[in-house]
Amino acid sequence: MKPSAGSGPVTLAIMGCGQRGRAYAVYAQQHPERCKIVAVAEPRPKTRARMVQEHTVDSSLTFKSWQAFHAASEETIVTIGRRLADAVLIAVQDHMHAELVEAFAAQGYHILCEKPMATSIPHCLRIEESIKKAGVIFGMGHVLRYSPYSQAITEIVRSGQLGDLVNVVHIEPIGHTHFAHSYVRGNWAREMDSSFSLMTKSCHDIDIICSWLSPEKPERVSSFGGLRHFRKEAKPTTAGDSTRCLSCPAERSCPYSAKKSNVVYLEPVQAGKTGWPAAVIVDGIADIENVTDALHSGPYGQCVYESRNDVCDNQVVNIQFSSGATASFTMVAYTLLQCERQTRLHFTHGEIVGDMTDFTVTDFRTGATEKRSPMREGGGHGGGDLGLIRAFTEAVRTGRQELLGTDVTEVLSSHLTVFAAEESRRKGVTVDCGQFERKAREGWLLTGKQ
Incomplete structure (x- = not known):
């Protein structure tokens, strides 16, 4: 190339x-x-x-x-x-x-x-x-791979200095207001308009788990979850017939108010906070007038219990790899932390415990524990956004796909694991990942690649 x-x-x-x-x-x-x-x-x-x-x-x-x-x-x-x-x-x-x-x-x-x-x-x-x-x-856009934090962990995994990676426990705390913004009121609220939430929110979490255990392949996957809370039957009785936050009598006590200063839109803008998420609900600059209009007429001002959302607000995924290694992933809406992943990697000779900012490395053979704090260079996802565009730019400049650390087939493979997990959740079965991919490819060929 x-x-x-x-x-x-x-x-x-x-x-x-x-x-x-x-x-x-x-x-x-x-x-x-x-x-x-x-x-x-x-x-x-x-x-x-x-x-x-x-x-x-x-x-x-x-x-x-x-x-x-x-x-x-x-x-x-x-x-x-x-x-x-x-x-x-x-x-x-x-x-x-x-x-x-x-x-x-x-x-x-x-x-x-x-x-x-x-x-x-x-x-x-x-x-x-x-x-x-x-x-x-x-x-x-699997940006988790490209943050200094993730790359420092990946370097240890690849080095083999802690032995074989046997188990990964990974949690994505989406954040209660973030979930309400994006997956109840926003563009990813309904599967028919986008996709299921494990795919739209957490496909890069499954991807980085698979990358840590590579070249081993996911062999079997099971998953459970559903839409637990953001439903009409959970609406507070004090809200009455109100369908919008700006006219709701229960707004001040609601943790998902579109107005309150500790949540997302109107009062934060009044305090001068015009970045995400207020910035994405209007065309142009997020000022008081534009945001107020959006909350009066658009989906971001709707009651979370009266919205048309249907995607999961909590889900667990369990994966067994061809080596016998295992991984568990949890995606949950109801957290104070916002997308600050919690991760434990268990090796035959040690472990890594991290929170997307710092991580500790323990070597069982020496008993030594070391805390590491990789450089924070700004940007979203702990620097992953900038890390990805930097790697992509250099790959284009040099014609070297390998600088991205992955290719289109590996990207497809981790996505198929996500699709397999969702099939498990829907059908209540454990899915054979190899068989699932073979059927997917065969079905695509039989239907004329449509």
């Missing part, structure tokens, strides 16, 4: 300028010598204008839709034999990923795709085929 960029910075086109697109684009501002945003596509006018302004994108490379960028790119490829950028960053809604990956891989773009890979098994298989056929660099 040949490098795409010359001596200058790697050029990126961003498809989707929302919270995730912006999180990756920060790298171009911090390191303009390595990365430059040269084109954007975004349907929301104020959100699009903000990205254009921040990265001084030329008006001729500013588009209202990804299709418009794709068409302009096709014309440029045909007329002058070159693409509009070295790579495309896909940060649109989850169900659109396969279509965009397929379209831009065919044009020869290297691709960084936000998680999840896709929302159905056929779409994941389409992505694998598209990337392999095009022979382009592929990065996946």
